[in-house]
Amino acid sequence: MCGIVGYIGSKNAVEVILAGLHRLEYRGYDSAGVAVVRDGNLEWVKSLGKLTALDKKLEEKPLNGPLGIGHTRWATHGVPSETNSHPHFDMQMEIAVVHNGIIENYQELREQLQKEGVTFRSQTDTETIAHLVRKYYKGDLFRAVQRALQDVTGAYAIGVVCKHNPDVLVAARHGSPLIVGLGDQEGFIASDVPAIMKYTRKVLYLDNGQVCEIRRDGYRVEDIQGKPVTLTLQHVDWDDAAAEKEGYPHFMLKEINQQPDVIRNTLRGRVEEGSDQVILRDMNISEEELKAFEKIVIVACGTAWHAGMVGKYLIEKFARTPVELDLASEYRYRDPIVPKNTLMIPVSQSGETADTLEAIRIAKKRGAKVASIVNVVGSSVARESHGVIYQQAGPEIGVASTKAYTSQCTAFALFAIWLAETRGLMSKSQAKELIAYLREIPEKIQWVLDNQEDIVRCAKDPKYLEAESALYLGRSFNFPSALEGALKLKEISYIHAEGYAAGEMKHGPIALVTDKLPVVCIAVQGDTYDKMVSNIQEIRARKGIVLTVATLGDEDIRAHSHDIFYVPPCYEPFSPIVVAVPLQLFAYYVAANRGCDVDQPRNLAKSVTVE
Numbered sequence: 001m002c003g004i005v006g007y008i009g010s011k012n013a014v015e016v017i018l019a020g021l022h023r024l025e026y027r028g029y030d031s032a033g034v035a036v037v038r039d040g041n042l043e044w045v046k047s048l049g050k051l052t053a054l055d056k057k058l059e060e061k062p063l064n065g066p067l068g069i070g071h072t073r074w075a076t077h078g079v080p081s082e083t084n085s086h087p088h089f090d091m092q093m094e095i096a097v098v099h100n101g102i103i104e105n106y107q108e109l110r111e112q113l114q115k116e117g118v119t120f121r122s123q124t125d126t127e128t129i130a131h132l133v134r135k136y137y138k139g140d141l142f143r144a145v146q147r148a149l150q151d152v153t154g155a156y157a158i159g160v161v162c163k164h165n166p167d168v169l170v171a172a173r174h175g176s177p178l179i180v181g182l183g184d185q186e187g188f189i190a191s192d193v194p195a196i197m198k199y200t201r202k203v204l205y206l207d208n209g210q211v212c213e214i215r216r217d218g219y220r221v222e223d224i225q226g227k228p229v230t231l232t233l234q235h236v237d238w239d240d241a242a243a244e245k246e247g248y249p250h251f252m253l254k255e256i257n258q259q260p261d262v263i264r265n266t267l268r269g270r271v272e273e274g275s276d277q278v279i280l281r282d283m284n285i286s287e288e289e290l291k292a293f294e295k296i297v298i299v300a301c302g303t304a305w306h307a308g309m310v311g312k313y314l315i316e317k318f319a320r321t322p323v324e325l326d327l328a329s330e331y332r333y334r335d336p337i338v339p340k341n342t343l344m345i346p347v348s349q350s351g352e353t354a355d356t357l358e359a360i361r362i363a364k365k366r367g368a369k370v371a372s373i374v375n376v377v378g379s380s381v382a383r384e385s386h387g388v389i390y391q392q393a394g395p396e397i398g399v400a401s402t403k404a405y406t407s408q409c410t411a412f413a414l415f416a417i418w419l420a421e422t423r424g425l426m427s428k429s430q431a432k433e434l435i436a437y438l439r440e441i442p443e444k445i446q447w448v449l450d451n452q453e454d455i456v457r458c459a460k461d462p463k464y465l466e467a468e469s470a471l472y473l474g475r476s477f478n479f480p481s482a483l484e485g486a487l488k489l490k491e492i493s494y495i496h497a498e499g500y501a502a503g504e505m506k507h508g509p510i511a512l513v514t515d516k517l518p519v520v521c522i523a524v525q526g527d528t529y530d531k532m533v534s535n536i537q538e539i540r541a542r543k544g545i546v547l548t549v550a551t552l553g554d555e556d557i558r559a560h561s562h563d564i565f566y567v568p569p570c571y572e573p574f575s576p577i578v579v580a581v582p583l584q585l586f587a588y589y590v591a592a593n594r595g596c597d598v599d600q601p602r603n604l605a606k607s608v609t610v611e
């Protein structure tokens, strides 16, 4: 997730772009850059690090011009560096491109362009777009962009300028957001409304596959095949504060709502078109190595450790390889045994968690191969690992991890399928079926997001809102869901909550059940459903308050539950990815109703970079 701003008009584009990028910095902040067209020249400045570094460079080397594009980056391909930062250029340095998204066929395009004599400067997928536009450029930038995009698959929002076209700013989108703002003799493009709210409230929302040519005195929109499109101008009346959160009161809620797109992005580029073969190239694991691993160790902390537990269950089920799951803080202090042919998979949203990093160092010293699941590209965990699966979830700002968790579980599902297929334990048709299930998950999450009335109602109900303590129970694949649901509630609402494997209920926690104790029971359809119903009956018999997460259509469960959060039917091993969402929403609304600081809960930091 990156931020894009572009401007055409009579103001200094650099000032407009910088002001806009500062409003978009929450979308990415590992590097930034700006390019302007002035007097037939294309000039640019790029910088590694936060936007303030770019501000400083521009103070030293001022840029000025009435047409330009800018970008704040959240790396997906290629480490954060000045070379990989945007804008990217054609070989002649005449065309500049900024991009947000992931070009799925960039390897193919890159190889093809290289055969045609193109030299690449960066490791990014974006640079292919600049060279493609040049390939098709015959003086009309709009047409060249349209034609170039016909070769591209994946997600993009782009802004393009060319030094030979000083009166044209071209924008296009597919799968990544982009808006066009219109002013008096001026036009804007941006990833998000707040970037241009200072200048205009008149906005066009580009739709997938649409390309827009913006001139000072007007615009035109067509699809990439050249068919004209009519868009309705919208008026935005958000206030400034709500704008960065896209109208949500908290980043956490915004991030919960982003999850359908996040899961799509985690899957993006990882499943070969046509063959439905999983490909995880960046893990840097050869087929021989993959076949030879005798043991897998997953290390992580907090929510990432819960995702690790989902990963363990998936890998063991599909790939029949023993998995040891460890808290990174325990692993590093317990003299772990690392037999030969061990693969370690550290999991970390930030990639900066101190204990996880130390666990990696120990495992590497003892001969393990390390391939991590990480969200932040170029972070320490990614750099210190031999390989990586980048989550492609975009920046997570709320301290309570939400979209990173579901995306980590999705990454594990991909890995488990890949491992199982490579080891000959899963047929192509089985893998295909599982991938189809994964592709359905975003819609299932969307259903939960669109049907949250019961969650909102329960979060206001005093029996939950004023509870002192809560239990969360789940079995098998949804044991980690119980742990994660409890962690979400406790960290943001300060209600004491514990997650338990439901089978452990009778071994202690049942002593806590009274008519004041809410027990959240995850009883979705699957192998352990009947066992969960028995647990629910035991709780009811002791007058506990039962809040059940159940499968849509399960009416029998009503008789046993005080309240129910339904989720759509889901293949059980992947159900934790969907089940997480009502639990996140419940924790969020309870915390918000209790007046807690949802995005920055007391005593917590987003990344724990010290022991």
Ligand code: M6R
Pocket: 301, 302, 303, 304, 347, 348, 349, 350, 351, 352, 353, 356, 399, 400, 401, 402, 487, 491, 604, 606, 607, 608
């Ligand atoms: O950045 P990481 O994924 O390594 O962070 C791990 C934990 O600190 C993190 O998941 C923490 O538990 C969150 N506050 C949970 O919401």
